[in-house]
Amino acid sequence: MTLALSGKDIAAKIEGKFPKSVVEAAAESLLVEAESLSEIAAYLKNTPGLDFDYLTAVSGVDYLDCFEVVYHLTSIEHNHSLVLKARCYNRENPVLPSVVGLWRTADFQEREIYDLLGISFEGHPNLKRIALWEGFEGHPLRKDFL
Amino acid sequence: METTKEIVINTEPFVVNFGPAHPSTHGVFRMRMTLDGEVIVDMEPVFGYLHRGIEKLAEERTYTQIIPLTDRLDYLASMSNNLAYCLAVEKLAGIAVPERAEYIRVIIAELQRVASHLCAVGFFLNDCGAFMTPVLYMLRERERVLDLFDMVCGQRLTYNYMRVGGVSQDVPDEFIPAVKKFVREMPGWLDEYERLLKENEILLARAKGVGILPRDLAINIGASGPVLRASGVPWDIRKADPYSIYDRFEFDVPVGLAGDCYDRYRVRVEEMRQSLRILRQAIKDLPRGGEVRSQVPHLIRPPVGEAYGHLEGPRGELGFYLVSDGSIAPYRFHVRAPTFINLTALADMMRGWKIADAIIVFGSIDICMGEVDR
Numbered sequence: 001m002t003l004a005l006s007g008k009d010i011a012a013k014i015e016g017k018f019p020k021s022v023v024e025a026a027a028e029s030l031l032v033e034a035e036s037l038s039e040i041a042a043y044l045k046n047t048p049g050l051d052f053d054y055l056t057a058v059s060g061v062d063y064l065d066c067f068e069v070v071y072h073l074t075s076i077e078h079n080h081s082l083v084l085k086a087r088c089y090n091r092e093n094p095v096l097p098s099v100v101g102l103w104r105t106a107d108f109q110e111r112e113i114y115d116l117l118g119i120s121f122e123g124h125p126n127l128k129r130i131a132l133w134e135g136f137e138g139h140p141l142r143k144d145f146l
Numbered sequence: 147m148e149t150t151k152e153i154v155i156n157t158e159p160f161v162v163n164f165g166p167a168h169p170s171t172h173g174v175f176r177m178r179m180t181l182d183g184e185v186i187v188d189m190e191p192v193f194g195y196l197h198r199g200i201e202k203l204a205e206e207r208t209y210t211q212i213i214p215l216t217d218r219l220d221y222l223a224s225m226s227n228n229l230a231y232c233l234a235v236e237k238l239a240g241i242a243v244p245e246r247a248e249y250i251r252v253i254i255a256e257l258q259r260v261a262s263h264l265c266a267v268g269f270f271l272n273d274c275g276a277f278m279t280p281v282l283y284m285l286r287e288r289e290r291v292l293d294l295f296d297m298v299c300g301q302r303l304t305y306n307y308m309r310v311g312g313v314s315q316d317v318p319d320e321f322i323p324a325v326k327k328f329v330r331e332m333p334g335w336l337d338e339y340e341r342l343l344k345e346n347e348i349l350l351a352r353a354k355g356v357g358i359l360p361r362d363l364a365i366n367i368g369a370s371g372p373v374l375r376a377s378g379v380p381w382d383i384r385k386a387d388p389y390s391i392y393d394r395f396e397f398d399v400p401v402g403l404a405g406d407c408y409d410r411y412r413v414r415v416e417e418m419r420q421s422l423r424i425l426r427q428a429i430k431d432l433p434r435g436g437e438v439r440s441q442v443p444h445l446i447r448p449p450v451g452e453a454y455g456h457l458e459g460p461r462g463e464l465g466f467y468l469v470s471d472g473s474i475a476p477y478r479f480h481v482r483a484p485t486f487i488n489l490t491a492l493a494d495m496m497r498g499w500k501i502a503d504a505i506i507v508f509g510s511i512d513i514c515m516g517e518v519d520r
Binding site for chain 1: 363379
């Protein structure tokens with residue numbers, strides 16, 4: 001059985017390393033500041049004992065007051081998982097750091113989120129629409145898209 | 147008068163559009179290839195031609211109404227999609243599934259894996275140049291599975307059979323004897339294919355060592371299913387994170403060594419044998435009688451929250467990320483489509499190979515455009 005690590009335990013580890021980076025730590029997920037997302041992701045991937053080498057899924061959600069991007073992380077070596085989240089509040093031009101440098105699987109998934117939700121990922125090598133055509137107006141998965 | 151001059155063939159990279167409508171793209175898929183002569187310098191996959199906005203559509207439907215939408219994702223393995231979605235909703239709403247339904251689900255899901263792998267292997271051989279002969283034999287066997295599905299739900303492609311909390315109806319009396327017959331006969335057919343193909347010189351020449359996906363890259367690009375396992379990672383959700391009742395069955399996880407096209411083909415064939423092994427155990431232990439669906443309200447209102455449910459589909463890890471706001475429709479419905487993510491490494495697998503190998507590499511990852519584009 002894949003062991004779902006508690007966000008609280010991970011938060012305790014991260015807090016010492018990156019102060020003020022954790023927004024909310026719950027049993028099933030860990031919400032971090034967008035500015036420290038890259039550092040925390042690198043820490044989770046490269047720290048022995050955590051070794052989150054496999055990024056299962058990247059999902060974007062529009063909560064109207066903010067956009068939330070959810071990273072489902074798994075470690076194949078230790079068979080444990082963690083749900084990492086980050087939010088951006090700017091509706092006009094939402095930006096989050098890209099994690100493509102760490103997990104290349106994020107390449108298409110971030111492009112999909114950019115296409116359908118309009119979140120830009122800073123540092124993505126090829127950020128353009130993936131499901132819809134270039135020139136399509138708007139981002140259909142936003143809640144205010146009709 | 148000039149007599150001899152060194153002849154230099156000046157090659158310039160040029161771009162060729164491969165697809166979107168091409169017989170070996172398995173759907174509407176375009177590869178923008180940069181070629182130097184016959185050699186692939188770079189490749190950019192372009193897709194979205196089949197995008198139907200299923201994720202947006204799902205936000206307007208009740209939890210039960212979404213099940214037929216999931217049929218239209220990976221239409222070669224609709225039962226697995228049904229099941230993955232139902233697992234996610236059950237996790238979100240905390241719904242238990244009756245014992246008999248769990249067994250029926252496992253039987254159906256493994257039959258679906260066999261049917262899907264038959265398609266994958268058959269069309270892969272088609273791409274290799276064994277034009278139409280192997281695929282027709284494999285489709286013959288796939289038909290038997292479709293007949294079994296026809297028996298349980300009256301459909302042959304889009305089943306809409308699983309329900310949240312069980313399955314839509316119990317299997318008919320003639321179903322189990324028919325599955326038994328299939329499980330008895332299938333190993334013979336697999337042996338026959340293996341005798342013809344395993345050591346086949348043309349297949350070895352064309353697929354062995356071609357399109358290698360190294361182990362570390364396979365993990366980094368988030369590959370799953372036979373593509374990941376052919377690269378030597380024994381990662382199977384049925385073993386790593388057993389859902390339903392998979393922890394009760396004995397089976398092995400076949401892995402490849404080289405991560406080439408031939409290994410991906412071999413892993414699929416071995417997986418069919420393992421599926422038959424699970425089927426034998428599941429039929430033996432299937433409880434007689436009893437409910438096949440737990441008491442679930444017509445309009446499911448899961449508590450506010452989120453859940454990620456996943457399973458090992460024929461093409462890899464199929465996951466559904468659901469967010470509930472307490473209403474009758476999901477607030478967000480996201481599909482972690484395995485072949486969409488497996489495509490990330492396609493360019494890496496193709497670079498440096500000839501254009502004729504591109505078809506084989508592409509065929510070996512076994513994509514389904516319904517799922518890639520959603």
